[in-house]
Amino acid sequence: MPNPDTERILALYRTMHLIRTFEERVGVEMQKGNIYGSAHQSTGQEAVATGVVSQLRKTDYLFSNHRGHGHALAKGANPFAMWKELFGRAGGTCGGKGGSMHIADFSVGMLGANGIVADGATMAVGAAQAIRLLGEDRIVVAFIGDGTINRGPFSEALNWAKVYELPVLFVIEDNVYASTTLTKTVMAGQGVVARATAFGVPAINVDGNDVIAVSDVAATVVADVRASKGPRLLHATTYRVRGHLALDKMFYRDKKEIDDFMVHHEPIGKCRRWLTDHGTSASACDTIANEISATIERAVAEALAAPQPDARLAYTDVQDRGAPVWHG
Amino acid sequence: MARMTYADAVRHALAEEMRRDKRVWALGEDLSTAHGNSSANQYTGLIDEFGSKRIVNTPISESTIMGAAVGAAVAGTRPVADLRMIDFGLCAIDELVNQAAKIRYMFGGQARVPLVVREAIGLKAGMAAQHTQSYEAWFAHVPGLVVVTPATPADGRGLLKASIRCDDPVVFMEHKDLWGLEGDIDLDDEGLVPIGKAKTLRAGIDLTIVAWSRMTHVSMLAADELAKQNVSTEVIDLRTIYPWDQQAVLASVEKTGRLLVVQESVLAGGFANEIAAEIAQQLHWKLHAPVARLGAPRIPVGYAPALEAEHRVEAAKIVQEGLRLVKASKT
Ligand SMILES: Cc1ncc(C[n+]2csc(CCOP(=O)(O)OP(=O)(O)O)c2C)c(N)n1
Ligand SMILES: [Mg+2]
Numbered sequence: 001m002p003n004p005d006t007e008r009i010l011a012l013y014r015t016m017h018l019i020r021t022f023e024e025r026v027g028v029e030m031q032k033g034n035i036y037g038s039a040h041q042s043t044g045q046e047a048v049a050t051g052v053v054s055q056l057r058k059t060d061y062l063f064s065n066h067r068g069h070g071h072a073l074a075k076g077a078n079p080f081a082m083w084k085e086l087f088g089r090a091g092g093t094c095g096g097k098g099g100s101m102h103i104a105d106f107s108v109g110m111l112g113a114n115g116i117v118a119d120g121a122t123m124a125v126g127a128a129q130a131i132r133l134l135g136e137d138r139i140v141v142a143f144i145g146d147g148t149i150n151r152g153p154f155s156e157a158l159n160w161a162k163v164y165e166l167p168v169l170f171v172i173e174d175n176v177y178a179s180t181t182l183t184k185t186v187m188a189g190q191g192v193v194a195r196a197t198a199f200g201v202p203a204i205n206v207d208g209n210d211v212i213a214v215s216d217v218a219a220t221v222v223a224d225v226r227a228s229k230g231p232r233l234l235h236a237t238t239y240r241v242r243g244h245l246a247l248d249k250m251f252y253r254d255k256k257e258i259d260d261f262m263v264h265h266e267p268i269g270k271c272r273r274w275l276t277d278h279g280t281s282a283s284a285c286d287t288i289a290n291e292i293s294a295t296i297e298r299a300v301a302e303a304l305a306a307p308q309p310d311a312r313l314a315y316t317d318v319q320d321r322g323a324p325v326w327h328g
Numbered sequence: 329m330a331r332m333t334y335a336d337a338v339r340h341a342l343a344e345e346m347r348r349d350k351r352v353w354a355l356g357e358d359l360s361t362a363h364g365n366s367s368a369n370q371y372t373g374l375i376d377e378f379g380s381k382r383i384v385n386t387p388i389s390e391s392t393i394m395g396a397a398v399g400a401a402v403a404g405t406r407p408v409a410d411l412r413m414i415d416f417g418l419c420a421i422d423e424l425v426n427q428a429a430k431i432r433y434m435f436g437g438q439a440r441v442p443l444v445v446r447e448a449i450g451l452k453a454g455m456a457a458q459h460t461q462s463y464e465a466w467f468a469h470v471p472g473l474v475v476v477t478p479a480t481p482a483d484g485r486g487l488l489k490a491s492i493r494c495d496d497p498v499v500f501m502e503h504k505d506l507w508g509l510e511g512d513i514d515l516d517d518e519g520l521v522p523i524g525k526a527k528t529l530r531a532g533i534d535l536t537i538v539a540w541s542r543m544t545h546v547s548m549l550a551a552d553e554l555a556k557q558n559v560s561t562e563v564i565d566l567r568t569i570y571p572w573d574q575q576a577v578l579a580s581v582e583k584t585g586r587l588l589v590v591q592e593s594v595l596a597g598g599f600a601n602e603i604a605a606e607i608a609q610q611l612h613w614k615l616h617a618p619v620a621r622l623g624a625p626r627i628p629v630g631y632a633p634a635l636e637a638e639h640r641v642e643a644a645k646i647v648q649e650g651l652r653l654v655k656a657s658k659t
Contacts, residue, residue, distance in 0.1 A: 036633060037454025088454070088632030099456045099631030115415070115458030117388060150387035151419075178388060180361040186387040252361045314630050314638035324627050 003278040005212075010280065010288070012054055012211045013271050016046035017292045019070040020268055022079060023242070025296055026069065026086065026100075030246040034304065036088045039100035042070040044209075044241035047267035048173045049074040049143070051214025052234065055222040056141060061109050061127050063120035063142040066101050067173075068113030071143050077105035079296065083303035096309040097317075109138075117148040121157035121170065128166035139167040139225045147178020149192050158199045158231070165230035169221055170196070172233065174208065175240035180252040196233040208236030209265040212274060239265065330515050335507040337481035339370045340515075341488040342408060346378055349406065352492055353382040355393055356410030356446075360385040370410075370507075394420035394445065398427045398497075401443040406492060408444045413504065414463050417447035428497040429472030443498070444491045449477070450503040450542055450592060451639065457628040460639075462541075462593035467499045468570040468602070474498040474523060475569040477541040481511035483567055486521030494523060501569075503541045526573035528580070532562035535650050536580040538603055539590040540566040543641065547590050550646035557647075559654050569599055574606065581607055585616035586653045590646055595623030616657040620649055 003009075023041040030039060042049065045067075053074035056062070064071040073079060077093060085092030086100050093105050104112035111127070114120050124142035131138050148154060149172060161168045172192045176183060189195065196203035202224070206217045214236055221232040239261045243250050272285050315326040332340065346352045360375035360383050375383045386393050390411060397409035411417035417424075428441050449462035467475045474496050478484040484502065491498040513519065529544060530551055539547040544565040551561040562580050566572055581587045587607050589600035600621040608619045624639045 035454075037456060037631060085631075088635075092632075094631075096632035097457075097630045097635060099454060101458070102456060102631070115456070116419070147388045150389050152389065152391050178357075180358045181385060182361075186385060308634040309630075309632050311634050311638055314627055314635040315625070318627050322626075324625050 006275070006278060006280060008215075009212060009271065009275055009278075012050050012215060013268070013275060013285065014288050014292070015050040015054070015074055016211060016268050016271060017289050018079070018295075019046040019049060019073050021292050021296045022069055022073060022082070025300060027242060027246050029086070029300065035086050035100070035246075037099045037101070039069075039086065039246045040067040040244065041242040041246055042067050044261060044266065045173060045175055045238045046070055047211035047214050047271070048171065048208045048236045048238055051211045052141065052169075052171050052218045052236075054215045055218040056109075057138070058108055059138050061111055061124070061138060061140040063111055063124045063127070063140065064103075064113045065117060065120055065143055065145055065148065066113060066115060067145065068103050068143075069100070072103045072105060072110050072113065075105070075110040076108040077103065077110050080299040080302055081105070083299045084306050087303045087306070088308065089303055089306035090309045091306050095313060097313070117145060118151035118153045120144065121154045124168050124170070125157045125160050125166060128161065128168045129164070131167060139169060139222065141169045141171060143171050143173055145178060146172060146174040146176065146183045146192070147181065147186075149195065150187060155195070155199075158196055158201055158233070161231035162199050162201050165228070167225050167228065168231045169225050170201075170231065170233040172235045174235060174237045177240050177244065177253070179244045191235070192233065193235050201231050201233050203233035203235060205235045205237070208238035209267045209270065211267055211271050238267075329512045331510055332481050332513045333507065334481045334484050334502070334509045334511070335370050337485040337511070337513055338488050338502065339372065339374070340513070341485040342492075343374060343377065345489055345492045346374075346382060349492075351405045352408065353378075353384065353400075353405060354408040354410060355384040355386050355396065357386055357388055357393075357412065359383050359410065390416055390419035391423060394423035395427065397443045397445065398423055398431070398441060401428070401441045401497070402431065402439050406442050408446065408492065410446045412448065413459060414447040414449050414501070415458050415461050417445070424473070424497070424499070425470050429470050433472060440495045441497045442495045444488070444500050445497070446500045446502065448502040448504045450505050451629065451636070452504045453636070454631060455504075455629070456631040460629040464499075464501055464569045465593065465597060465599040465602075468599050472497065473570065475501065476523060476567065477501045477503070477569055478521075478567060479503070479506065479541050479544040479565050481509060482513055482519060483521050483527075483565075485513060486519045487523070487567065489518070490520050490523050498523070501541070505542055521567065524568045524571040524573060526567055526576040527565045528562060528576070529565050530561065530563040532560035532584065534560045534584055534654055535586045535588060536562045536564060536577070536584045537588050537590055537646070537650070538564045538566060538577055540569060541592065543590045543592050546641065546643050547646055549643040550650065553643065553647045554650050557651060559650055561650060572603065577603065577607060578610060581611055582614060585614060586657065587615070588620045588622065588646070588649055588653060590641060591621075591623040592641060593624055594626050595621060596626045598623050617653045618656070620653055622646060622649055
């Protein structure tokens, strides 16, 4: 029996697959030595980016963090350009200047991954002030890791956003770990929802491995923020399947934890079960997966064939007054 | 003699100091959990030996890591605060500059602030604009701070020990790309390296190159090449940026008559300028050629290899500049 929601869930399924396929390929290309720098994968966390961004418009702003591939893809950044960026090639999202940790695509409202944690939260506050000043119809979303909420600027941002009732949605993507540290071992109190509540910011927990739940809850909080009701915070619990960095020996955790997550909580399988339970055929799901694999395959091949950026580019976009000069 | 990497030697030194002095302790992110993690083996095993009162795993809270170190130093301990790299240390400049560096003076000498803050500097392949910066010159500008930049495993060990024993706040700047460098360490020897003392890595009579941190290694390569072209080069590793060893540099340049200062970071506003100005001022009439400097252009570090390369001072550039100095000479 066809469910009226099927089209929407299929779109979520597709986006999650895109992120998963992208991230898993990052691991492969890292092993091969094709990625010049380091990269943080979001394997297992796809439902958070996918569910939240499914409720955003292209014109809304998104501030990401160091684990930003999924946020960028969900917001509509071009995977072909992203691969070029990861490989440090001409035609990358940032022309090869940024790499994985600084992926940005302003044309779709993706205002940047970030190498410094919590800075996205404070910049989101400022972007919201600007939206108010310019009288624009947009909102701002900041994706923040569980470990990052212990940085002072995060609390400052929450307080400020509430004082001025700014249109910001703080999304805490709780993948249990912060680098090699179990976040709960360095966090006092009842968690981030309690902290936000103490500032008067309405906050809600959601199962970040259930893309339908994330999307539904996001629909409500995004509507509130859009209706100028002030900031909101969404705490999505999920799990980091891969290392902190793509090359991480992971001595600090038991592999059983990962296996348990993959069997019981893994978000794409869960979404697929919903789809097949509601009338979508397994082969229709496979077709989506295959299409995405083919796209990533082409994007990687095209990016690997792309040239290095011209060295002169190193001297552009530094500043107008006192711009550096290339001497060759 | 033991063969050790730079990271291992520094970890060894921290353990030695912690055994020697119960007031020494360390704090920072991931210090007790990063067992064997590739970039973080500077603390491997220390939690097992010293326990969680002395190896303190902190939340991601840079301002408080630095502020807590200041408070703990004032309160009678000798903390080693790890901010991982200066790029994250930027989140805790205030506590270092406004508090650590000023407390002794402002309060009329009532308190000392014997802390070490580790904030690694330097280019590392593919780390892009926010994980590659070198701001040793900023701290040299701040009265009250000592700034050290070891280039070898032995100096990493010896300078960390000296820094921990120093009663001033010390900014200890390892180079991320040197963590894996191997060297010989004499573990039977205390191995202390005095703060403020440069080391002459190679003697020469035509040209003095002054460098520190990773650039000392690049300068040594350049000196080999210069020797093939009949330029005898003296290479000085400054080791401490502040107080820098003026006497060593003056003595060398009085002999060679030519000075080239080589730094990795952006040249504008860099510490090479301080050295060049001081030597030019003191030895102007004895120089055979104008003092020269090399450093990075004033651009952020790009990610792609072709962009990143623009930021690097390579040996070939040093050779070229050295030859130019010799040819440009008045005698
Ligand atoms: C200000 C700052 N401090 C430290 C770091 C180093 N660092 C990068 S990611 C990370 C852990 C972040 O954990 P979390 O917020 O949970 O995000 P996750 O990596 O789990 O996505 C740390 C400590 C940094 N990038 N910026
Ligand atoms: Mg986390």
